Amino acid sequence: MINKDASEQLSRRAWLGKVSVPALTVAGAAMISAKIPGVEPGKSNVYNVMDYGAKGDGKTLDTLAIQAAIDACNVAKGGTVLLPTGVFLSGTLQLKSDVTFHLSAGGRLLGSPKREDYTAGKGVPSGNGNIVFLYAVNAERLSIEGKGTVDGNGLAFYTGKGDNTGPGQNGVGGNFDRPHLFIFHQCTELRLHDVFLQASAYHCIRLLQCKQVYIDGVRIYNRVNKNNDGFHFSSCQYVHITNCDVQCQDDACSLFGSNRFVTITNCSFSTRWSIFRFGGGDSQNIAISNCLIYDTYGCPIKISSGRANIENFSFSNIIMKNVTGPIGIGFSGVSNNKNPDNNQPTTKSYIRNISFNGIRASVIALPVPHPDIHFDLHTWEGEKNSCITLNAMGDHYLENISFTDVHVKYAGGGTVAQAGKRDVPKVAAEYFGVWDTAPGGPPAYGLYARNVKGLTLQNVRFEFAAEDARPAVVLDNVQDAAINGLSVQGSMSAESLLRVVNSKDLLFTAVRVLTPCQALLSLEGTSNEGITIDGGDLRKAKKQAIYRAGANLKSLKVRA
Template structure:
């Protein structure tokens, strides 16, 4: 039975715990110390030590902490205080009108024992399995403070991930380990300042939540596989700012129908990807002023089968030491390759995606993170990577724009890569397209297939050393305007640009930065309405090469 203090006089330890709330004045402390735990006041503070929690890092404090949360909720709201100490716990259920406050010296530590965790009550099957902290159908829930929530995730490492990647379907996956947080159908959810670390699985999973505000949160989670940072599914009105995320898997995954999302002023690093999107009706998302470093598997990745994705904006983003760096794949089909009859009958699409103010340095291949203790399974297609826009069959990416984008690549592309014209139709992961292509993509800067309405304005592609590939390959691109393109050439590459079976393309003010064999290789009998108007082309030894039935009448060249 929990020993709950019932007198008006607090123990010295409890009193010290209560006054560790930041910005608490002496007068305020006196007012709080006079309250009885459970008093009917929204300003009440419920210290977990008053409900029997020991905070010694050894005693399991689950029941005591849950009792404080329950009392706070019963009192129509208040603050549950985690004071200085290490509070060991299993699964905890958070409730409406509760503020969970972690003092600067307070740590909520996940139990290393599987038996101390349960699934979240009311969390849909397949999304929750087991969990450390969760909330379902709650409102006005806050988690704040300078303290730490530690998932103790290394205790659950067994060498396996969940095997939910492309083609794996979760077979023989490791699901029996706790997520750090799961929030399902919550509104007015706030997370401020806390430090989250060492999750056994995903960090923060938000399912069908609305009005979510995350500010100043730091995540450091690299002890287990599938250590996602934020993982959203069909949420609305989500705002993330001033966060620092170092994780092992997707830093900020947005699946399903996420809408009205902003992410700004954050820094990210991970093995796999930063902003990952897929499925549903994901619309109206703005990401700005972010720093991305030491990230592989593509920092910005939109991998969609049958989805309705539109109105995405990525602006003022710096990438340092990445592979990718941007990949959009669209098949118009379900993950198993067949049309998904459970989806709406309307034709799926990806459209209205803009990239503005991007500066990136792309390395030749992923580099192991020294603080990740297991093998990271690098893919062949991650080597010599480029920006990939990959539509399939009769499905197109529409209205994609790049403005003020400067990327420097590692170079090293080979003639074997450059000669690859018949690119596999794989849209699930950008590197999946290039796993079957010798060493990577046939372009060092941008590969675009099945794109309608493509704009490049003040785009600059360079590389270190040498590269035998063209800077840009357009395959079945329609309605494109390229203005102020500056590209580095190579005498070992057949051409600087390659256009295949495309129509209605206008190139203006091209700058050839270094000597190259030819400006353009025009390939295929289906090209039509290609125009090159002006620019500095002096360093191109030859202007145009015609191949595979391409005709001179389809090109208008004025220099």
């Protein structure tokens, strides 16, 4: 009796013996191609850069060969440009529509160390420089993917000089003549998956007026040069970032201009300056969740508006470890409602509807140098003994700002001199700029809020590691505040636990004084009205209230 399985096996062997080697090669190539996303099974639409003359030896300049593969893929209306195992040295490359740029696990695209091998991106705006390694303009359905590496070789462009776009510098004398790693301008349906990006000479990824952007599993290590941003967005819409790991030197995720409908989730970040930085334009509808922030200074979450309109931001489930700041919201730049070009009145800017939910943070006394950043970085005086800062002034107000389930532990160490600051300069600047003009840092260790309408604190807890002579919370010209379940650590060296200055319609319920303090509340100024403290555990406060600067006893009601 013949075994059926054996018979089938023999027939397969007989069939294979009749198939030519070239046929097998074609079939194998089709099978390999089918495993690459975007490649039709059985169709040869893989454009291997080696077939276009690339050497991949790390010495030969492969720019023309790689560009030829990209151009061929684009002309064919789609396919995959394959960067196989090897080190491919290159200058400026233009990515195009319908191209999937695939970096194999052993593939490394290395930027040339020579400035003459780079150009400005054709059609890329010049702001912040437009010299670039890889770029695309008006491209559609463009993808960059794979387990390989794009290395900008940015240390070769280090001059010790940044772009001088920091507070008060305005870019004067800045170093802009160096390549960004990626610039995408007015691209639609852009995808970046899994790739490792490192050592840019300038910003890592700049997205300008792009739509439908999907970034997933990208790792960025960018700490070899000054202004080493991670993601830098300007006026983009429908942007979704997930599962990314970013370690950089400057802003990790900067959103300027009119960004709308942006989500960022399940990511980790570390940088010298800030993580989420917002400013300019009309930014709306942005949700950030489930993120880890560590070893970050210069304020992890920084929202500022000069002539901008900012609204509907949500930050939730965020852990911050070893940070300064940790949150700064305010009006910076031009805030006098005048157009700087013609000194004519402009539409009044606003910041409103910002929520923070499920935040856990540990705040250190001052920035600590990152051991893998090889150059010194200036520490601003205002970064020391920092707190959450909500800063508006004049006829500007922050509106509808809420903190729910927020627990922050500060380093402490604030002084009596800091606590004694009553007249905080009316300065529109980045959060540390406000405190630079009032040397020594903020007068509160937990939260300083000025000119806020509609402030909500629900289940908020502020503690410190070392004795602090400052109040936990200072509310200056705050209107319409609901503060429920506030738990704060007191200090006998502080005049009071809370300070309220010329504010009205504030309701404190279920306040908990965690450790002994001199007084629960210092009420200051002649314009206080409708301040109510209703219930809570106030036993550890020696006094309920003290009154200063003409404060009226009738403006405060305490129901213990």
